[in-house]
Amino acid sequence: MRLVKLIANLGYGSRKEIQTAIRNGWVTDKDGNRLKADSKSAHEDILFDDEPLDPAHGVVILLNKPVGYTCSTKDQGRLVYDLLPDRFRMRKPVLSSIGRLDKETSGALLFTDDGTFLHKVISPKSNVPKIYDITLDRPLKGDEATIFASGDMMLENEDKPLKPAELEVFDETHARLTLHEGRYHQVRRMFAATGNHVAELSRSRIGSLGLESVAEGEWKILSDAEKAKIFE
Ligand code: URA
Numbered sequence: 001m002r003l004v005k006l007i008a009n010l011g012y013g014s015r016k017e018i019q020t021a022i023r024n025g026w027v028t029d030k031d032g033n034r035l036k037a038d039s040k041s042a043h044e045d046i047l048f049d050d051e052p053l054d055p056a057h058g059v060v061i062l063l064n065k066p067v068g069y070t071c072s073t074k075d076q077g078r079l080v081y082d083l084l085p086d087r088f089r090m091r092k093p094v095l096s097s098i099g100r101l102d103k104e105t106s107g108a109l110l111f112t113d114d115g116t117f118l119h120k121v122i123s124p125k126s127n128v129p130k131i132y133d134i135t136l137d138r139p140l141k142g143d144e145a146t147i148f149a150s151g152d153m154m155l156e157n158e159d160k161p162l163k164p165a166e167l168e169v170f171d172e173t174h175a176r177l178t179l180h181e182g183r184y185h186q187v188r189r190m191f192a193a194t195g196n197h198v199a200e201l202s203r204s205r206i207g208s209l210g211l212e213s214v215a216e217g218e219w220k221i222l223s224d225a226e227k228a229k230i231f232e
Pocket residue numbers: 100101102103105184185186187188189201
C-alpha cells in the first residue's frame with residue numbers, strides 16, 4: 001500500500017496532512033532516513049514523529065474501562081473512545097468494541113478492526129467465558145449458584161433460558177460469575193431476578209485474558225500470545 005494511504009488509514013491524519021508530514025520529514029525509517037511518498041518500507045520499519053507506527057489491520061486492544069464511560073462512538077458524556085488516542089477513532093477499517101459493558105460496569109473491554117476476529121470472539125462456537133466480579137447490595141440467599149447453573153433460568157422478556165453460569169461465592173455480598181453468553185445487562189438482571197441488586201460490577205477476564213498489567217483507564221495492544229489467551 002502506498003505510504004500516504006497506509007499512514008492515513010491508521011488515523012494519523014488526512015491524506016493531505018500525511019503528505020505534509022512526509023514533506024516535513026516526520027516520516028522516517030528506523031535509521032532516521034526521511035521517507036518519500038513513494039518509498040517502500042516494511043510497516044514495522046516506519047516511524048511517525050520518531051515513534052513506530054501503530055500496528056496494521058488486525059489490531060486488538062484491551063482497555064481497562066472505568067465506571068462512567070459509555071461504549072458508544074456518539075452518545076453524550078464520557079465515551080470509552082475518549083480513553084484511546086484520537087487517531088484510533090479515525091482508523092480504516094474502523095475500530096469497534098467487541099461486545100459492550102454498561103456505563104456503570106468497569107473492566108476488560110476489547111476493541112478490534114478485524115471483523116473476522118470480532119466474530120470469532122462473540123461466536124457461541126468459540127464459547128469464550130467472561131468472568132465478572134460482583135459486589136451486591138444485599139446478602140446472597142444461598143441458592144443463587146444452583147439457579148444460575150441450572151440452564152433453565154429465564155430472564156424477563158426473553159424466550160430462551162440462560163446457558164448455565166458458574167457462581168463462586170466469596171462472602172455474603174461478594175462473588176464471581178462466569179458467563180458463556182452475553183445478553184443485555186445480563187449479570188444485573190440475573191441478580192435482580194433473585195431479589196438482589198448489583199452494587200459494583202467489573203469484568204476481570206475474557207477467556208484466560210486478565211487485566212493484570214493494565215491499570216484502570218489504560219489500554220494496551222495485545223500480542224499474538226495475549227490474543228490466543230482469549231480462546232484458552
Ligand atoms: N452484565 C451486565 O449486567 N452488565 C455488563 O456491563 C456486563 C454484563
